[in-house]
Structure formats: C-alpha cells, structure tokens
Amino acid sequence: MEFLTPDKTHDESRQGEALVIEPGEKNNGRKLYIESYGCAMNFSDSEIVASILAEKGFETTGDFNNADVIFINTCSIRENAETRVRNRLKEFAYAKGKNPGMVVGVLGCMAERLKSKFLEEEKLVDVVVGPDAYRDLPNLIDKVDGGQKAVNVLLSREETYADISPVRLNSNGINAFVSIMRGCDNMCSFCVVPFTRGRERSRDAYSVVAECQDLFNKGYREVTLLGQNVDSYKWSATQLAEGATEVVNFANLLEMVALVNPELRVRFSTSHPKDITDEVLHTIAKYDNICNYIHLPVQSGNSRVLEIMNRTYDREWYMERVDAIRRIIPDCAISTDIITGFCTETEDEHNETLSMMDYVQYDYAYMFMYSERPGTLAAKRYADDIPEPIKAVRLNQVVAKQRESSHYRLQQHVGRVDRVLIEGFSKKSDKDYCGRNDKNAMVVFPVQEGYKPGQYANVLVEKCTSATLIGRIV
16 A cells, blocks of 8 residues: 555544544543544544543543543555554453453444454454444443443434534644535445445535634634545525525535635545536636645546446546646646556556556555455455456556656646645754645745744745655745
8 A cells, every 4th residue: 555645634644643632621530542544534533523522521542541432433445454453453452451441442434344243253342333323422332331232333314413513633723624525325346435434415515614614713724625525515405584495516615615714725535536527626726725636536547447446437537537627727736546456457457547647647646456345346246356466566566657756746846936834843853844735745844933833835945855845935
C-alpha cells in the first residue's frame, strides 16, 4: 500500500492515533479511549461518538491503560487495515485482563461483518456497534456493565447525526471535517461500504452550513466536506409556508458553504467519476475559497476491468471528465485511487492503467494491490487469480510512475506565489511553518513575525522535494 499525498482525508500518520478532547463540564468519573483506522469518515464518526459520550460525562484519555472504555473505530476496505485492528485488539484484551471492569468495543465497518468472531470465537470485545447505531452507545455500555455482551449493527435509512455537534478530536483549531452524507448506493464489486454503511442519505443542507459557520466563528479556516460520494448529495425539503419543495444538490451545497465567508477554505472528498457534473466544476471555478483540488478515483484505466469492478463508467468517460476539469478549472490538481491486480487483469490491461496515468498526470495517488473482501460482489463472482508477485510488480510500476508525476506537478509551483493556510510548525523544525496551498500541496517556509497558524500567507515557492514545496513569505 502506498500513500503519496499530504491530503488529511487519507493521512496514514493518523491511523490508530488516540483521539483526545478537553474534559467537559459533565464528568461521570469514567475515561474513554478511542482510536480510528481507515478513511476520514471514520475519524469524523469518532468525533460524533466522543460527543455522544461526553454528554454522558465521559472524559477522553490518550492512554488506553487508564481507560474505562476502549473503542476502536475500524475499516474493512483493505486487508492490512483489518490485520492492524485485530492485532491492536489483542493488546486491548491484554490490558482488560489486568482491569476486568474495562469495556472494549469495536465500532464502524468491521463491526457488522465480524461481530460473531469478535464476540463469540475470539472473545476479544464486549460491545460491537455499526456506523448507524452510535446514539445507542450509552445503553450498550450499561448492558456490558450489567454483565452482558452488547451488539447493535442495524443500518438506517435516515440517520445522519445532523443534530449532533461533533467535538473536534486532537484538533489544530484550523482544519475540520464536516460530514454531509452517509452510506453509498454504488455497488463497486471490490467494496464493502454499501454493506457496512448502508444506503445513501444526505444531511440537511442548512445544518451543514450552520456547522461550517460555527467552525468559522470558532477560528477554523478550512472545512472538508465528507461523503462516500459527495457528488450524489441531494437534500430536499418542503417549505410549508410556500408549499414548494426545495432541492439542494452538491453544487448548490458547495456554493452555500463557500458563501459562509471568503476566508473559509472549502475542500471535499470523494468524487465519483460517473457523477461529477460541469455544474460542480463551474461552482469550484466561481469561488476562490473552494480549493482547486479534486479526488477522482479511477481504479483502473481499462474499460473491461472497470466493467467487472462495476464502476459504471469506461475509460473514455473518465478521460472526458478529466478534460472537463482541465477546461473549466485549468489549474486544478487531481488525485486518484488505483488498484493493481484486480481479478483477471491482463498485462495489457495493466498497461492501460499506466497510460491513463500518463494522460492525467495525477498530482497524488493512493495505490493498492487488490485484496479480496469477503461478502463483496467480486468475492462472490470472480476468482482472485492474479498471483501476489505479479500484483506487487504492477504496483511498483504504478508507484514509480506516480512518483515522477507528483514531482513533476510540484515543480510547476516553483517560481510561483501560492496562498497558503498556515497549519502549524513543520515536523522538522519550530523555525518553519507548514501549510497547504489550494492544490493540496504541502508548503514549508520560515516563521515570520506577524504571521501565525490559522492565517493565510503568500509564499514564493523557491524549490521542491519529491513531496514538499519550500519557499518564503513575500
């Protein structure tokens, strides 16, 4: 697995990080430890969980040995994420052995699929909770306190948690995730999300805008709108006074959030190639505070492979959408997801993925070898017939090509002045700040008097490494 991006919606450095908030006014004397794996939706969900339990008086801790309740928010998308979670659970089980009153729970995408293993076979956990049942957590914890195992993995067609104001875990006070929809109706044959997160439902548009306004008022200067497929966002409500029905699509919502304040930078993830419209692209082009960055997963560059992946677009459709992005937003950065070694993929079909990479010249990419997920359409219909060594060779070719492309894209910034949102000190020195430009590239530059995190700075990019732009404030 390879991550070549500073994009925090896929930041592997946060995987398994303990999420900690300041204690609230309520306190029941019990401590919660929670860590997350997988996509940004999982991190956003952990904030919802922490908010629900904070209302019941739980305080968070960064040390699971001191916790009364341990939750691990899980991902089933990749095999190695599951492996990491299972290994982590064994550590928690050891801690529970020393503290029998401790409650250990599994949240999220692995919960429904592996509930019987966790509860009955391996006996690693006390509570298993799916993504739509977090409101039930206080009751489930009470059940465990009473000596029972507890499970709620029911999926919902209505739950959006729109009324819950998420606490911001380990926040820098500058960037925040805002969930705009839940679930997925796309049945990609390799993906478990429709089975673990349920059907698509969009959140009340005005609650999204209110959350973004509240974040801005609290000093946040960047929001990332989240959904499994944001382009399919669609919310409607009947205006009782007028008797009319208001329909808000994703382009409309983007504009509503952009209008919160021109100093609030807006990002989003993820776009599905079959749904991204010219209306969305024109909205991005219209507002300076909507970032010129689109994550557009291709998965494969070959039409036959895309068909058995059930992606519902072909090579030509994807290339037309890229052409539209380049035409309407000429300076837009594009990132992608690529799977190598999908079922029955031939060498020639793999080469079409490489040629797609040449065509698009992606800024960043998330690249994986195919790993079969039990319960998916691919697992039921197709043999996982590409040998692991061949998958690895193909992945290495993809990674090598993407490294060249990422470096090339970064080099285009050298000599330009980029507007950068300062996020904090760089990882290597407290004499340097770091932040991202609106193309999502990380920029490092010397600290200068009069500038602080949360402010924008115009930075002249003087050089770049393979992953970072380096410059100075002008």
